[in-house]
Amino acid sequence: MSKKQEPGAAGRATIRDVASAAKTGKTSVSRYLNGEKHLLSDDLKERIGRAISLLDYQPSQMARSLKSGQTRLVGLILADITNPYSVEVMRGVEAACRQEGLTLLVCNTNNELDQEKHYLQLLSSYRVDGIVVNAVGMREAAISTLQQANLPMVLIDRKVADFACDVIALNNVEATQMMTDHLLQNGFEALLFVTEPATVNTRLDRLRTFLQRMQQSPQCIAEQGEIELSNSQGLETLLRDFVARHPDKHKAVMCVNGALTLQVARAMRRLDMTWGPDIGLSGFDELVWADLAGVGITTFKQPTYDMGVAAIGQLVMRIQGNTEPVKDIEFSGELIARASTAAR
CATH class of the missing domain: 3.40.50.2300 (Response regulator)
Incomplete structure (x- = not known):
């Protein structure tokens, strides 16, 4: 066989064509294709492999799935x-x-x-x-x-x-505790947890853990705000009111996920708030731009x-x-x- 043989009548090589070219039966070809090569002689394996290559044979995945059930x-x-x-x-x-x-x-x-x-x-x-x-x-x-x-x-x-x-x-409990403790240890006295509508357990778990951890530091202020990602005006109002309520406190915002962190950062820019010098900012999910945005934004990296x-x-x-x-x-x-x- 020095050149590719012509495939069957349908224009595509079949298992019968491979068997004919390798001078063997369809059962041997099926064993070759289905992981049972150990049942074949070295010479037969070589002939079948050469025939498959010359005919450019592609097994029918549908047929194989019908046979295997997968x-x-x-x-x-x-x-x-x-x-x-x-x-x-x-x-x-x-x-x-x-x-x-x-x-x-x-x-x-x-x-x-x-x-x-x-x-x-x-x-x-x-x-x-x-x-x-x-x-x-x-x-x-x-x-x-x-x-x-x-x-x-x-x-x-x-x-x-x-x-x-x-x-x-x-592990949302562990992650939220780490983030909250980091803010408290760095001297933040008023924390705002911003979340999208708490319709999934991930957001609920993080919010619940934040509030529970803050109960252990009664000298600090814990607030929460729920906002839709698309509600930019509502987000600005939420941030502006939080800052106004605590003029003499060292304040920080914690965002429930990366998408919300981005929207909060944009809202802060529109309000002329500078994260770091003016107000703390942190969020779940590591963002590729987080270390490039201003002085950098604290994030929690998941092993996604x-x-x-x-x-x-x-x-x-x-x-x-x-x-x-x-x-x-x-x-x-x-x-x-x-x-x-x-x-x-």
Whole structure:
């Protein structure tokens, strides 16, 4: 065989073509393709490999999935693909999928519950082997859709009430305590915790831990403010009023996530507030620009890449039939202190 042979009538090489070119049967080719090469002689393996190369044979993934009962497809549903957190999680998930020989299908819900339900149904129709979900809400109809699909699933970052599932997440209690203690130890006397609407457990856990920790320092002032990301005017009012209420206090703002940290920084600029000299500023999630913004902004770095890798590891275990009780796998992060929260 000095040149590529012509494929079958359909214009694409078939397993029959490979068997003919290698002068063997289809059963031997199937064993070669399905990880049973140890059953074949060295000479036969060489002939089949050469035939596959010459014919440019590509196995039908659909046919193989029908035979094995697995598609080797994995779904990833993200609440907001523009969020740097989501991008890093996706990198970890994709790298782990490549390592496991899985193909990743990525869906972005744009924080819309209807889109989340739609993608759950869509991925189920594609017969994916499992799903990793950064949930928007997944309550009622969406959860019902997933339960009916009966697919292995791992949640990342956010839990879903009354839904038993493995969860990969930051240790939010530990992280919030570290951030709050950092501000208190650096002499801040009035702290404002700013959060988006507390509709997911991550925000609730961080807010609750902040308030509990502040109760241990009654000499300091703890306030909270809930705001939509798009409400720039409301955010300016929240910051302006906080500063006005405590003119003689060393003040700081703690933001519940990276997206809100960006909006707070923009609002401070519009109000001519300078983080560091005028007011402290810190936020969860490390931002690529955090050390370049003014004197730098203190952040809490999550091991998001590693969390994405861990999510696939746990999902693969479930796909393979692991029936251990569901569990929360929590990661520790790193406080990156910058001059925005420096002690006076």
